[in-house]
Amino acid sequence: MNKISPLQQARAAYAPKLPAALQNGAAVCVQEGGATTAVADVEKIQALFKSTFGSPVLTFAPGKGESKPAVNVGVILSGGQAPGGHNVIAGLFDGLKSMNKESRLFGFLKGPDGLVKNECIELTGDIIDAYRNTGGFDMIGSGRTKLEEEAQFIAARKSCETYGISALVIIGGDDSNTNACVLAEYFKSNGIPIQVIGCPKTIDGDLKNEWIEASFGFDTACRVYSELIGNIGRDANSAKKYWHFVKLMGRSASHIALECALQTQPNAAIISEEVAAKKMTLGQIVDNLAAIVAKRAANGMNFGVALIPEGLVEFIPEIKVLIAELNDLLAANATAVEVMDKADKVAFAAGKLSAASASVFKSLPAGIQMQLCNDRDPHGNVQVSLIETEKMLAEMVGTKLKAMKAEGTYKGKFATQTHFFGYEGRCAAPSNYDADYCYSLGFNAAALIGAGRTGYMSSVRNTMKPAAEWIAGGIPITMMLNMERRHGADKPVIRKALVELDGAPFTAFAANREAWAAETSFVYPGPIQYFGPSSVCDLVTKTLTLEKGGEL
Ligand code: FBP
Numbered sequence: 001m002n003k004i005s006p007l008q009q010a011r012a013a014y015a016p017k018l019p020a021a022l023q024n025g026a027a028v029c030v031q032e033g034g035a036t037t038a039v040a041d042v043e044k045i046q047a048l049f050k051s052t053f054g055s056p057v058l059t060f061a062p063g064k065g066e067s068k069p070a071v072n073v074g075v076i077l078s079g080g081q082a083p084g085g086h087n088v089i090a091g092l093f094d095g096l097k098s099m100n101k102e103s104r105l106f107g108f109l110k111g112p113d114g115l116v117k118n119e120c121i122e123l124t125g126d127i128i129d130a131y132r133n134t135g136g137f138d139m140i141g142s143g144r145t146k147l148e149e150e151a152q153f154i155a156a157r158k159s160c161e162t163y164g165i166s167a168l169v170i171i172g173g174d175d176s177n178t179n180a181c182v183l184a185e186y187f188k189s190n191g192i193p194i195q196v197i198g199c200p201k202t203i204d205g206d207l208k209n210e211w212i213e214a215s216f217g218f219d220t221a222c223r224v225y226s227e228l229i230g231n232i233g234r235d236a237n238s239a240k241k242y243w244h245f246v247k248l249m250g251r252s253a254s255h256i257a258l259e260c261a262l263q264t265q266p267n268a269a270i271i272s273e274e275v276a277a278k279k280m281t282l283g284q285i286v287d288n289l290a291a292i293v294a295k296r297a298a299n300g301m302n303f304g305v306a307l308i309p310e311g312l313v314e315f316i317p318e319i320k321v322l323i324a325e326l327n328d329l330l331a332a333n334a335t336a337v338e339v340m341d342k343a344d345k346v347a348f349a350a351g352k353l354s355a356a357s358a359s360v361f362k363s364l365p366a367g368i369q370m371q372l373c374n375d376r377d378p379h380g381n382v383q384v385s386l387i388e389t390e391k392m393l394a395e396m397v398g399t400k401l402k403a404m405k406a407e408g409t410y411k412g413k414f415a416t417q418t419h420f421f422g423y424e425g426r427c428a429a430p431s432n433y434d435a436d437y438c439y440s441l442g443f444n445a446a447a448l449i450g451a452g453r454t455g456y457m458s459s460v461r462n463t464m465k466p467a468a469e470w471i472a473g474g475i476p477i478t479m480m481l482n483m484e485r486r487h488g489a490d491k492p493v494i495r496k497a498l499v500e501l502d503g504a505p506f507t508a509f510a511a512n513r514e515a516w517a518a519e520t521s522f523v524y525p526g527p528i529q530y531f532g533p534s535s536v537c538d539l540v541t542k543t544l545t546l547e548k549g550g551e552l
Helices: 006-012 040-046 083-098 112-116 125-131 149-160 174-189 217-239 254-265 272-277 283-297 317-332 334-337 342-352 355-363 365-370 389-407 434-451 505-520 544-547
Strands: 031-032 058-061 072-078 106-108 121-122 165-172 193-199 242-247 304-309 415-419 456-461 471-476 481-486 489-494
Touching: 031 389, 040 365, 040 481, 040 489, 058 434, 072 083, 083 125, 083 434, 106 112, 106 283, 112 149, 121 304, 149 165, 149 174, 149 389, 165 174, 165 434, 174 193, 174 489, 193 434, 217 242, 217 254, 217 304, 217 415, 217 434, 242 254, 242 389, 254 304, 254 505, 254 544, 283 304, 283 389, 304 389, 317 334, 317 355, 317 365, 342 355, 342 365, 365 389, 389 415, 415 434, 434 456, 434 471, 505 544
Parallel strands: 072 106, 072 165, 165 193, 193 456, 242 304, 242 415
Antiparallel strands: 031 058, 058 471, 106 121, 456 471, 481 489
């Protein structure tokens, strides 16, 4: 075992809190709600999920501590890292053992690939103990392979049979949980006795709905980024000579940028969903930022902080069209494009785009053109984390300010520093919120297995309250599905939660942003606190606070 830090040693002893329903073990009393439906496209979802559709919402009450037959369970981490994944596994392990000491847990390695290729280790108590309350997914690794082909399901079944596994827990985001649902349906409709349970993970915060209050990792990641943004704000206000353009992770939705804005009160924050709703052009975004810079400069403040969501480019209508054209072009000419170098790819694309998209493409800095032509991820998405939007905007705002200076509408100095915060936060040691929430999600997944359910997502709600008052239960994944167009075909998918412009978090931001732009009212959240008074250790995100009717 590697040497561990003093904090890690102390943190290993932290006992995550559980909802009252789980405190007497995972053999819970199950209360069933009525039959459920889907968020949209009900008939199509029902036809695709004949065996799992309509299952009831489950709410758990404490059991009597009775034991259940021993089971072997497999667990997979899927997609990007998120703080708290190890605690989900620890909670699952402890939950299974609470029902029967002979139950065993197996971890498939490197994500769904491990399940398909049958690469697996048994997770013993010693392994679990070494990872309690730690960040990262390094206990078993993760991967982005999509589980959607029948051949993969057959291979998954074989892998499970090798270890006598009768239940699988898939810890992932919206796509991975959609796959969990499809796999559950496949097993059930084919009479294969393997349960499948999902757990909601992603720092992006976009796997949430009425029943899933938050995806785990969002809290910790936002606290890490907000600490850094606060430090940068203080540096900006000390030196008074730089504008900092900070790009924040979040592949699609802007929840992270919004939460960090609410925590740190920067001078500007772009919310992609607003850009899309108002059909803003790149030029308008640049003009708005330049206007804020000019106004602050007129008041003697040649410094500031601007937050930019990672997914922005895909929400700017003209760039969205451009990316769609590029996707089709690159896919249709895959073999030819594969052997081209980056510059040739750019020239090739520029020559084949529609006139409108070609003009947008040409207006972008050369580096961004190359990044837009780069490889796609396994889901066919542009890898937005590789696109340097923060540099692009800093450069374009600089150009706009030069023009304004020439016109006499701006007098000031504009020097920039750019940052990208993403990977810095994904493996941080989970905050108390995430440590408790994740452990509860895992323990609760064991309860769902004990209750014999399949096709469910582990759900722990009411997390604004102390953990004992959290509500544990299960939500049929089919309930969250709708049909969406993916790769030219209609597919059932969990509906992604974007920032709602009439929701409380965005409304609070919109009500304050003008003041934050004009003044310097940075907030410095400081590092995550793991020990000390509950008022600093047991915080919940501003997003959740506002969504649940609380104050900023
Ligand atoms: P998940 O949705 O799988 O949790 O991943 C989210 C994320 O962290 C995004 O914020 C980011 O765009 C992406 O992963 C980066 O992916 P990669 O780790 O493959 O570079």
